[in-house]
Amino acid sequence: MFDGTSTGKRLIYRNTANDLSSQTFNYADAKIYAYITDSNKNTVKNYMNVYVPNEISSLVGLFSNSAVKDVCIDEDYNLNWNDLNHMFYNSQIEVIPENFTRLTDNVTITDLSYCFAESKISIIPSNLVLPAGIKNVEGMFMGTLVSNLSDCSWYLIRERLDTLENCSKMFKNTLVTELPNDLINSFTGQNSIKTVSEMFAGTPITTIGDEALNDLVNVMDASGMFAGTQISSVQKNLLINLKNLTDVSRMFANTPIGYVDFVLPDKVEKANNLFEGCANVTGNIYLTDYISEMNSIFRDAGTAAAPVGDSTQPLIAYHSPMLRNFISAHKTSEPGELVEYREKGGVSNLFERINDIAGPYEDHITQKFYLKYKGANIDKIDLTKYAYVNNIYFEDATGIYRINSTYKMFEDDNLIAEDFILPSGIMAIGIDSNTFGNTTKKRRLSSLYLETDVSDIEFDAQDARAYVYMDESLRHNFWSLDYRHVYIIRCTRYK
Secondary structure (H helix, E strand, O other): OOOOOOOOEEEEEOOOOOOOOOOOOOOOOEEEEEEOOOOOHHHHOOOOEEEEOOOOOOOOOOOOOOOOOEEEEOOOOOOOOOEOOOOOOOOOOOOOOOOHHHHHHHOOOOEOOOOOOOOOOOOOOOOOOOOOOOOEOOOOOOOOOOOOOOOOOOOOOHHHOOOOOEOOOOOOOOOOOEEOOOOOOOOOOOOOOOEOOOOOOOOOOOEEOOOOOOOOOOOOEOOOOOOOOOOOOOOOOOOOOOOOOOEOOOOOOOOOOOEEEEEOOOOOOEOOOOOOOOOOOEEEEEOOOOOOEOOOOOOOOOOOOOOOOOOOOOEEEEEOHHHHHHHHHHHHHOOOOOEEEEEOOEOHHHEEEEEOOOOOEEOOOOOEEEEEEOOOOOOEEEHHHHOEOOEOEEEEOOEEEEOOOOOOOOOOOOOOOOEEEEOOOOOHHHOOOOOOOOOOOOEEEEEOOOOOOHHHOOOOOOOEEEEEEEOHHHHOOHHHOOOOOEEEOOOOOOO
């Protein structure tokens, strides 16, 4: 029929009593497609090649559990197709329909969950872009034969980071071996994704790009994200920008992960089974003040690892004084852990409590107070060297307090120091104009807090000034930043 043609042809037939789509033509790029309708779909969805006209009322689960291998979708789209979940779930389809991208460009589709899950798809076309307005891609390629994300990573997700919310299980149990930096990273900080739970669980993935998770600023749930993978190492600051992350349960469970020096973001509440079954894991874990669940966090962890540093255990878990009672109860309930817990960040010996009705702190009997420095009278007062994950803590009989204010902190005129350095846990909003009182002595307050320009802060003291502290993390883009005052330490390389 198509002898002599030089372009691809499709023969679409409506009489679907028998499956003719398995027949072939002399010309290799010509195929027969069965015309599917609402009335015949239960039969025709199992034909080899199927044509989907716009008269089909819904694409949801249309080819789920079917024998279809190739599908052609009518370019005259049905505007009511706004949900494609489970469309090809557990089908025999081998390639993503060639006009699938054009479909998603023209129809308001918000849900692609499990669209190709458990199918025979092995390649994601480099031009495939998720539809504008997409919110849910949970399990979209789960259980498929997809192995390479590098070719499609620049467009597939990052073009829709302004609307996409759910990426859980998207590539679970696929053959993916690497998470590229540009897959879920816009490099602009604009990212609407809220959950990546089990996104790569059960894959043979071995590599996570250094910046792969940098833009996930709104993610709350990363539970099981890399569970059961082949990841053997993670960088210390892998989750540093995930400021809204609350759940890391099972994130690295049952992996061959080895040495870690791992900081949990400040808002993490759940870390259940985080390193369960990680026999080789060793190193340092830094827990957050807000953890309320860490059941079996280190179950069967470190069983094949040597002790770390000066410890007799393969793992050291650091925590602040705020977690003292919680850790004590946890150790009682899970005595078999190969973990040494160490408390850090307490600076009660450096401060005295002064009752003040305008003070920033309030105890359980509603008495307000502030904290005044009483430590060594030296030429530079650097509070960062006492910090635990950028925070310092004061404790007295009324409780434990995270220090977040400089209200009258250094008002003592007898202090000989000119330089005062604050950890980033004391944010710009906590730096008070009366930090130095009304002293006439020279004062420089340097802060590691970078969210806003602290050098705009003005003090009551006439010769006091605030500076942004330039450390190694800031120096890479220092010249592009518009800070008024910058404090450069001697060991910082700024060329």
